[in-house]
Amino acid sequence: MIELKDISKSYNYNKSNETVALHSVNLKIDKGEMVAVVGPSGAGKSTLLHVIGALCTIQSGSYTFDGEDVSAMSENKRSRFRNEKIGIVMQNFALVEEYTVADNVAIPLYFRKGVKNRRQLVADAMQKTGIYDLKNKYAYQLSGGEKQRCAISRCLCQNPQVILADEPTGQLDSANAANIMDIFERLNNEGMTVIVVTHDENVANRCKRIVHIKDGQVLSDVVR
Secondary structure (H helix, E strand, C coil), X not given: CEEEEEEEEEEEEECCEEEEEEEEEEEEECCCCEEEEECCCCCCHHHHHHHHCCXXXXXXXXXXXXXXXXXXXXXXXXXXXHHHHEEEEECCCXXXXXXXXXXXXXXXXXXXXXXXXXXXXXXXXXXXHCCHHHCCCEHHHCCHHHHHHHHHHHHHCCCCCEEEEECCCCCCCHHHHHHHHHHHHHHHHCCCEEEEECCCHHHHCCCCEEEEEECCEEEEEEEC
């Protein structure tokens, strides 16, 4: 499904200051896997997620998704790819605080043409994360755990093939973190591919495969 070959990514802050985020990374993730990406701060975890989510370009190597060369896509095509294939969950939730839960969940659908059953898609997504009863609340009224479930619902209404979660429990207490991982685990059991970047050993241990990276390189790749 996902195949990265010799991926390298650097950031140039000025002519004399280049930071290498990823160096010759090779990684293959099959459909239906649940993978944790772990490593110290600055290891390249988030950059790896951004590459998979087509949120950034690469300097060298190739990235294919179901045989399609994502690394060769134009920016417009990458945008469509993200909207149709990838759901992204961020640590800070990335909600519009003045929108209701239902309006936040619906946001990705406004970037798709010809969506006729928007209300049903939004309702179904909220049902899957247990926040349907909160649909008319504003985002600023929600707890941290509720905000993250809203963010996951926003992904689900896109019907993505892959969910990418960047430190999705980083702002949550242990009980809410466990609830969020319950949702990811259930979605994975239903066939969804889930990739989680985390510093939390408890979160990583909920995944079926753990990829450890450091200094932009894969150190280990263990199926549990």
